[in-house]
Amino acid sequence: DVKVTQSSRYLVKRTGEKVFLECVQDMDHENMFWYRQDPGLGLRLIYFSYDVKMKEKGDIPEGYSVSREKKERFSLILESASTNQTSMYLCASSTRGIPNYGYTFGSGTRLTVV
Amino acid sequence: GNSVTQMEGPVTLSEEAFLTINCTYTATGYPSLFWYVQYPGEGLQLLLKATKADDKGSNKGFEATYRKETTSFHLEKGSVQVSDSAVYFCALRDRTGTASKLTFGTGTRLQVTL
Numbered sequence: 001d002v003k004v005t006q007s008s009r010y011l012v013k014r015t016g017e018k019v020f021l022e023c024v025q026d027m028d029h030e031n032m033f034w035y036r037q038d039p040g041l042g043l044r045l046i047y048f049s050y051d052v053k054m055k056e057k058g059d060i061p062e063g064y065s066v067s068r069e070k071k072e073r074f075s076l077i078l079e080s081a082s083t084n085q086t087s088m089y090l091c092a093s094s095t096r097g098i099p100n101y102g103y104t105f106g107s108g109t110r111l112t113v114v
Numbered sequence: 115g116n117s118v119t120q121m122e123g124p125v126t127l128s129e130e131a132f133l134t135i136n137c138t139y140t141a142t143g144y145p146s147l148f149w150y151v152q153y154p155g156e157g158l159q160l161l162l163k164a165t166k167a168d169d170k171g172s173n174k175g176f177e178a179t180y181r182k183e184t185t186s187f188h189l190e191k192g193s194v195q196v197s198d199s200a201v202y203f204c205a206l207r208d209r210t211g212t213a214s215k216l217t218f219g220t221g222t223r224l225q226v227t228l
Contacts, residue, residue: 004157033215042203042220043158090157092216102148102207103216105157 003027006091006106013113019078021109023091030096032074033103034058034066037088049074050096081113116141118204120219127194127226135189135222137178137204145206147171147180147187148216152201161189161202194226 007022025032033048035058045058047066055066063085067075074093078085088110092103121136139147146165150158162171167182176191187204204219 040220043218045215048215092158102146102150102160102163102205103158105150105159107157 004091004093004104004106006089006109008109009107011109011111013078013081013111015082015113017078017081017113019081019111019113021076021078021089021091021111023074023076023106024072025074025093025104026072027093027104028071029093029104030071031094032068033092033094034064034074034076035090035092036060037090037108043090046076081111083113085111086113087111116145116206116208116217118206118217118219120202120204120222123201123221123223125222125224127224129196129226129228130193131226133189133191133194133198133224135202135204135224137187137189137219139185139187139204139206141185141206141208141217143208144182145208147178148205148207149176149178149187149189150203150205150218152203152221154200158203194224196226196228199224199226 004025034046035043044060049055049068065077090108091106094103117140119138148163149161151161152158162173164171164180170179178189201221201223203221205216207216
């Protein structure tokens with residue numbers, strides 16, 4: 001089975017800190033995604049990547065950046081954390097171009113910015 | 115663009131009751147459709163899927179039928195258990211673009227009581 005691993009389950013950071021959220025998948029998937037999940041808003045796509053060093057903005061990229069230097073790893077970066085970035089962050093991966101398959105998700109990182 | 119609409123929650127049922135969670139979608143072309151489940155404190159898990167019209171996806175007693183004529187993919191279970199308490203997300207994946215992204219509904223929380 002595909003496994004998507006997020007490095008932390010819970011994080012507490014201070015306003016203004018630079019925050020790195022790490023995600024690793026072990027099934028050679030081309031596509032990787034970062035979502036944030038907030039009550040009443042569902043899942044919103046922040047960024048995605050369809051290949052190494054390739055990235056595209058999702059629906060809410062402001063305040064975030066990403067890095068994909070290796071196929072298995074996709075990092076989400078909060079350049080200067082703010083309290084409105086307190087949220088659950090979910091990473092996912094999928095094969096490219098096969099819409100019959102869904103995504104495999106990690107367990108999530110609950111980030112609190114104080 | 116693509117969109118998914120789910121019924122508002124929470125849905126509260128007694129154990130062994132019949133469950134329906136409505137989901138309708140708007141998409142160009144012929145998307146694949148999915149139901150994901152999120153148990154408390156966890157990431158999303160794929161529950162079932164259907165890839166073409168009239169397909170029925172099923173898993174763990176849950177079923178959903180891809181209805182192209184009504185653009186719907188309602189989730190049903192004949193007899194719910196307390197362990198089914200979770201948030202359920204309907205999603206579609208289109209067949210265009212490099213990453214063939216998933217579009218999610220806002221989620222429906224199910225609470226099952228004894």
